[in-house]
Amino acid sequence: MAAKGAMKKKATSNSNKTNSRKKQKKEIELPNPKIQEKVVDDDISGSDVDSDVDDDMLVEQHRDDSDDSASDALSDGDQPFTDDFLQDDNKSSDSDSDSDHSDIERKSKAIDAKKEKEEKEAEAELVDNIKEQADEVTLPTPQELKEEAQGPPDLPRLQRRIKEVVRVLSNFKTLRQEGASRKDYVKQLTMDLASYYGYNDYLIEVLVEMFPAVELVELIEAFEKPRPMCLRTNTLKARRRDLAGILLNRGVNLDPLSKWSKVGLVVYDSQVPIGATPEYMAGFYMLQSASSFLPVMALAPQEKERIVDMAAAPGGKTTYVAALMKNSGVIFANEIKEKRLKSLTANLSRMGVTNTVVCNYDGRELPKVLGQNSADRVLLDAPCSGTGVISKDESVKTSKSLEDIQSCCHLQKELILAAIDMVDANSKSGGYIVYSTCSIMVAENEAVIDYALKKRDVKLVPCGLDFGRPGFINYREQRFHPSLEKTRRFYPHVHNMDGFFVAKFKKMSNSKAAPAPTTEQPEGGDEVIEPIDSVIKKKAEDKVVHHRIHESSTKEKVHRENGIAQHGKAENTFSGKKRKERKRFSREEISKSREEKRAALRTAAKGKPFSKEKKFAKEARTTK
Amino acid sequence: MRPLDEKETTQVFEKLFNFTGNNLKNIVEAPSHEGPESNPGRYCFRLNKNRVYYVSESLVKRATNVKRDKLVSLGTQIGKFTKGGAFHLTIQSLNLLAANAKHKVWLKPTAEMSFMYGNHVLKGGLGRITENINTNDGVVVFSMSDMPLGFGVAVKSTQDCRKMDPNGIVVIHRADIGEYLRMEDEL
Numbered sequence: 001m002a003a004k005g006a007m008k009k010k011a012t013s014n015s016n017k018t019n020s021r022k023k024q025k026k027e028i029e030l031p032n033p034k035i036q037e038k039v040v041d042d043d044i045s046g047s048d049v050d051s052d053v054d055d056d057m058l059v060e061q062h063r064d065d066s067d068d069s070a071s072d073a074l075s076d077g078d079q080p081f082t083d084d085f086l087q088d089d090n091k092s093s094d095s096d097s098d099s100d101h102s103d104i105e106r107k108s109k110a111i112d113a114k115k116e117k118e119e120k121e122a123e124a125e126l127v128d129n130i131k132e133q134a135d136e137v138t139l140p141t142p143q144e145l146k147e148e149a150q151g152p153p154d155l156p157r158l159q160r161r162i163k164e165v166v167r168v169l170s171n172f173k174t175l176r177q178e179g180a181s182r183k184d185y186v187k188q189l190t191m192d193l194a195s196y197y198g199y200n201d202y203l204i205e206v207l208v209e210m211f212p213a214v215e216l217v218e219l220i221e222a223f224e225k226p227r228p229m230c231l232r233t234n235t236l237k238a239r240r241r242d243l244a245g246i247l248l249n250r251g252v253n254l255d256p257l258s259k260w261s262k263v264g265l266v267v268y269d270s271q272v273p274i275g276a277t278p279e280y281m282a283g284f285y286m287l288q289s290a291s292s293f294l295p296v297m298a299l300a301p302q303e304k305e306r307i308v309d310m311a312a313a314p315g316g317k318t319t320y321v322a323a324l325m326k327n328s329g330v331i332f333a334n335e336i337k338e339k340r341l342k343s344l345t346a347n348l349s350r351m352g353v354t355n356t357v358v359c360n361y362d363g364r365e366l367p368k369v370l371g372q373n374s375a376d377r378v379l380l381d382a383p384c385s386g387t388g389v390i391s392k393d394e395s396v397k398t399s400k401s402l403e404d405i406q407s408c409c410h411l412q413k414e415l416i417l418a419a420i421d422m423v424d425a426n427s428k429s430g431g432y433i434v435y436s437t438c439s440i441m442v443a444e445n446e447a448v449i450d451y452a453l454k455k456r457d458v459k460l461v462p463c464g465l466d467f468g469r470p471g472f473i474n475y476r477e478q479r480f481h482p483s484l485e486k487t488r489r490f491y492p493h494v495h496n497m498d499g500f501f502v503a504k505f506k507k508m509s510n511s512k513a514a515p516a517p518t519t520e521q522p523e524g525g526d527e528v529i530e531p532i533d534s535v536i537k538k539k540a541e542d543k544v545v546h547h548r549i550h551e552s553s554t555k556e557k558v559h560r561e562n563g564i565a566q567h568g569k570a571e572n573t574f575s576g577k578k579r580k581e582r583k584r585f586s587r588e589e590i591s592k593s594r595e596e597k598r599a600a601l602r603t604a605a606k607g608k609p610f611s612k613e614k615k616f617a618k619e620a621r622t623t624k
Numbered sequence: 625m626r627p628l629d630e631k632e633t634t635q636v637f638e639k640l641f642n643f644t645g646n647n648l649k650n651i652v653e654a655p656s657h658e659g660p661e662s663n664p665g666r667y668c669f670r671l672n673k674n675r676v677y678y679v680s681e682s683l684v685k686r687a688t689n690v691k692r693d694k695l696v697s698l699g700t701q702i703g704k705f706t707k708g709g710a711f712h713l714t715i716q717s718l719n720l721l722a723a724n725a726k727h728k729v730w731l732k733p734t735a736e737m738s739f740m741y742g743n744h745v746l747k748g749g750l751g752r753i754t755e756n757i758n759t760n761d762g763v764v765v766f767s768m769s770d771m772p773l774g775f776g777v778a779v780k781s782t783q784d785c786r787k788m789d790p791n792g793i794v795v796i797h798r799a800d801i802g803e804y805l806r807m808e809d810e811l
Contacts, residue, residue, distance in 0.1 A: 281801040349716035355658040357687045358696040
């Protein structure tokens with residue numbers, strides 16, 4: 001497992017190289033000033049003789065193995081001295097005006113020479129110092145590990161080692177210890193992170209597999225800090241500007257949330273309890289994390305629509321939906337847990353929402369109760385493991401196991417099919433399903449979406465959110481439908497909100513068992529067997545294909561990067577297990593890919609949409 | 625979920641009339657804007673698990689396929705019948721009452737918090753008051769910025785209020801929006 005993790009990292013580290021280098025630089029910058037001081041001190045005490053020789057040798061020794069860092073250090077080291085030079089110049093020019101030249105010139109030259117020497121020494125020492133640091137953290141031997149396991153964890157040491165291993169992993173070729181493989185480093189990092197931050201083995205391993213080392217540490221650090229407190233203006237009762245004014249008067253320090261939200265406010269600090277002001281009780285705003293705005297914005301409910309919120313409590317999203325609909329239409333707010341119903345109804349009435357019917361079913365029964373194809377839009381904020389909100393709930397770190405995740409995603413798959421069944425594909429304004437979780441696990445997100453794409457006649461559409469990272473198309477040994485790049489992932493260390501996932505479907509037809517149309521469209525000879533009603537479907541499908549091609553050309557760049565990196569990796573690690581996975585490309589899919597290729601040729605000879613098609617065909621060929 | 629019977633209807637309407645006076649007609653006859661149809665019809669009163677809801681007919685129609693024991697709420701709850709058979713307005717009805725209120729009082733900012741912790745309105749906290757309030761009329765309580773805070777029952781008429789001492793009770797507390805926090809479970 002860890003080996004695969006390493007592979008993954010190799011593939012992705014390219015894209016993150018710039019990032020990691022920055023980080024490296026930061027780390028190196030930190031010790032600088034102290035070192036400078038030291039150098040100067042030493043000089044004053046007068047230990048010139050031996051340092052000269054030593055330093056020269058050291059410079060030569062280390063120039064090759066820590067090229068990068070040394071040059072960084074140099075550029076930084078220059079800074080204070082240039083300042084000094086300037087000062088000196090000033091001094092000399094001042095004195096120029098009133099005393100003789102030669103003497104001062106000589107003096108200044110002497111000073112210059114001295115400075116230069118100091119500088120050289122400083123450089124050398126700096127390099128030396130860095131080297132020492134690097135040497136300090138070598139991978140511990142098994143025996144050392146055993147000893148460490150017996151005593152209580154030495155936190156500063158763990159932290160230092162984490163930092164160091166991450167640095168090594170980010171520039172593995174040059175920094176690694178002789179004879180140590182990437183796998184060893186990753187294994188050590190996994191262990192250290194688990195014990196330093198208190199994660200259980202399963203969760204930390206999954207995280208290590210998902211992220212390159214530098215990003216992983218950033219993510220885990222971000223999980224340690226709370227996210228900023230956000231509130232959403234209830235547009236049924238107040239305007240954001242007015243609300244902000246009132247709250248400012250109460251001594252609340254706040255700002256508009258971000259340019260993507262017109263109703264969000266972020267609270268920095270407050271003299272009054274923000275959840276107990278008269279305005280809160282009057283329903284002017286709702287305390288809500290920034291991430292929970294996203295699924296509702298993706299859902300984009302229209303007035304006079306029929307909306308179903310399958311897991312509604314405590315009502316943050318439901319009230320947002322109602323506010324967007326201006327209390328028109330009808331919302332079915334469902335919640336399975338009786339305990340949470342109280343807060344749901346209280347919030348709904350506090351916010352002045354009148355268009356909701358609150359019911360207490362298991363989400364899976366809802367299509368039977370409310371009727372199939374009876375809703376315009378469905379919001380499914382699925383119950384999940386909560387791995388995106390560790391900053392809110394620390395217990396997730398230790399309480400989740402593989403079984404939990406599996407049971408979660410089983411439930412999620414059932415729920416998403418129920419959600420799709422409830423939506424009416426022929427709805428004039430709607431026909432959309434939004435799926436969201438506060439988990440960052442692939443099994444609970446992309447895998448569920450992929451499952452839905454196979455089971456029902458739906459396709460993914462853009463979420464309408466212009467930020468967030470695209471969902472995974474390839475994740476380790478899994479290959480998902482290429483349209484999964486339209487889903488969005490949000491991370492605490494990147495977007496400063498809880499870890500979150502949003503996907504938006506459009507339902508294409510009301511037929512239940514229709515995996516074929518969205519992903520593969522039988523062509524040519526198969527047409528004879530097709531039932532009549534599918535002709536209509538096909539027309540719609542043709543549109544979809546064209547649509548997709550257009551989109552692919554816009555997003556192509558990103559896709560290509562992803563695709564190539566992942567593709568190469570996939571070929572490298574071609575194993576028996578993988579072959580099984582690959583069999584999923586059925587005959588229909590191959591014909592579909594060819595058809596797409598043909599369509600692309602026909603529509604535009606611009607050359608742009610090709611690469612995707614080629615990749616498709618290539619993948620198809622490998623399955624043969 | 626069922627419509628109110630005759631006795632229940634009179635109880636509910638009496639209570640509402642106490643607060644809204646002739647505006648009760650508005651409440652009953654207003655066209656609703658909830659519901660997906662272009663003409664969702666009017667509002668009606670429905671009883672579910674001893675609670676009375678004021679809800680668009682269109683929503684009622686759609687809620688019929690939800691089982692009785694699974695239906696938690698719909699539209700706006702306005703009150704509940706106690707075990708003894710009496711009808712109480714609850715805080716959720718505030719929006720409806722505030723929009724149609726006949727008698728209003730406005731509180732000074734200093735008195736807001738006290739009222740929202742469930743205390744009665746004292747003369748000292750009174751900012752403004754509408755004319756023609758009689759003893760035992762239902763009164764909706766607002767903040768000075770016209771934000772509804774709750775409702776209660778007048779103890780003194782407007783006339784008598786003028787010559788009261790500052791510590792005298794003007795409005796007896798019935799419900800306030802602080803209940804959303806204080807007693808979320810009992811609403």
